[in-house]
Amino acid sequence: MTKVNVKDIDWNNLGFEYMDLPYRFTSHFKNGEWQDAGLVEDSTLHISEASPVLHYGQAVFEGMKAYRTPEDKVQLFRPDQNAARMKKSCERLLMPAFPEDQFVEAVKSVVKANIDFVPPYGTGATLYLRPLMIGTGSTIGVHPADEYIFTIFAMPVGNYFKGGLSPVNFITSDYDRAAHRGTGQSKVGGNYAASLLPGDEAHKQGFADCVYLDPVEHRKIEEVGSANFFGITKNNIFRTPKSPSILPSITKYSLLWLAENRLGLKAEEADVFVDQLDDYKEAGACGTAAVISPIGGLQHNGKLHVFYSETEVGPITSKLFETLTGIQFGTVEAPEGWVQTVE
Numbered sequence: 001m002t003k004v005n006v007k008d009i010d011w012n013n014l015g016f017e018y019m020d021l022p023y024r025f026t027s028h029f030k031n032g033e034w035q036d037a038g039l040v041e042d043s044t045l046h047i048s049e050a051s052p053v054l055h056y057g058q059a060v061f062e063g064m065k066a067y068r069t070p071e072d073k074v075q076l077f078r079p080d081q082n083a084a085r086m087k088k089s090c091e092r093l094l095m096p097a098f099p100e101d102q103f104v105e106a107v108k109s110v111v112k113a114n115i116d117f118v119p120p121y122g123t124g125a126t127l128y129l130r131p132l133m134i135g136t137g138s139t140i141g142v143h144p145a146d147e148y149i150f151t152i153f154a155m156p157v158g159n160y161f162k163g164g165l166s167p168v169n170f171i172t173s174d175y176d177r178a179a180h181r182g183t184g185q186s187k188v189g190g191n192y193a194a195s196l197l198p199g200d201e202a203h204k205q206g207f208a209d210c211v212y213l214d215p216v217e218h219r220k221i222e223e224v225g226s227a228n229f230f231g232i233t234k235n236n237i238f239r240t241p242k243s244p245s246i247l248p249s250i251t252k253y254s255l256l257w258l259a260e261n262r263l264g265l266k267a268e269e270a271d272v273f274v275d276q277l278d279d280y281k282e283a284g285a286c287g288t289a290a291v292i293s294p295i296g297g298l299q300h301n302g303k304l305h306v307f308y309s310e311t312e313v314g315p316i317t318s319k320l321f322e323t324l325t326g327i328q329f330g331t332v333e334a335p336e337g338w339v340q341t342v343e
């Protein structure tokens with residue numbers, strides 16, 4: 001792997017591509033404890049061919065970003081929430097969670113070590129961080145691993161909507177992403193392997209991604225590709241699906257709070273029925289990657305339902321996007337505890 005040179009980066013034209021940055025954090029779980037924690041330069045993992053991650057998918061991960069503010073400070077957005085979610089994902093796959101307080105410190109150490117790679121304020125670009133834990137060692141049977149690697153690597157990523165926020169269309173999928181009592185609430189690798197085919201079929205039909213419906217009756221919206229769904233009802237309720245098989249999005253919970261406390265809307269987690277889309281005047285997909293992708297139209301049973309517009313973004317969606325990105329980049333006052341400066 002060739003290390004990337006910061007001078008070669010065009011901050012305004014970054015996509016979402018892996019880059020081999022100078023440093024990543026790693027720690028190894030052996031003999032019942034986490035050890036050798038620290039920054040390393042080597043970006044290659046050396047693991048046994050019998051590692052449970054390779055055969056049985058014992059892998060959990062997170063996705064989060066570091067933002068540069070106009071004052072040239074670098075800050076993280078709710079990293080404690082990523083630590084808590086990773087712990088829960090670990091519990092679901094019988095993996096030993098990396099201690100939550102050390103998780104946030106480790107993330108900060110990676111940002112600090114690669115500080116020149118945090119994109120300049122104003123480009124909309126950010127430093128994406130990928131905490132990852134895999135089951136290693138040589139337990140070939142279907143058992144939890146006895147050894148694990150925890151790593152956090154980073155890469156600069158571009159502004160998702162380079163020409164400004166614009167709506168995209170989605171299509172409902174006949175496949176299920178996860179079962180109600182399965183692993184949908186956990187950020188585990190297998191969920192994403194299962195989403196590749198439905199996503200590919202949606203792309204081939206010209207849609208940005210697919211929308212999963214509830215795995216029991218296929219009547220309620222669950223997730224939008226790898227993002228959560230929200231809709232604004234005609235009577236100004238911010239509504240987002242409540243389901244045991246969707247990933248609890250940190251962006252979604254932040255928008256729920258902001259909708260209520262900064263925009264004065266009623267905000268709730270409740271069922272969103274796919275045959276009642278007329279109740280909504282705006283809709284969006286939310287997650288760390290794009291923050292909000294406004295949903296222009298949703299194709300279901302051969303019919304495209306348009307929410308606000310296929311070309312323009314609704315006023316409430318725009319306001320939510322501006323408020324949340326303002327908080328992340330330090331230009332809008334953050335609720336207590338939402339941002340942590342990297343010093």
Ligand SMILES: Cc1ncc(COP(=O)(O)O)c(C=O)c1O
Binds near residue numbers: 249287288
């Ligand atoms: C399946 C899935 N749903 C939702 C989200 C959004 O979660 P967050 O807002 O924490 O990034 C993600 C990750 O981005 C995801 O992978």
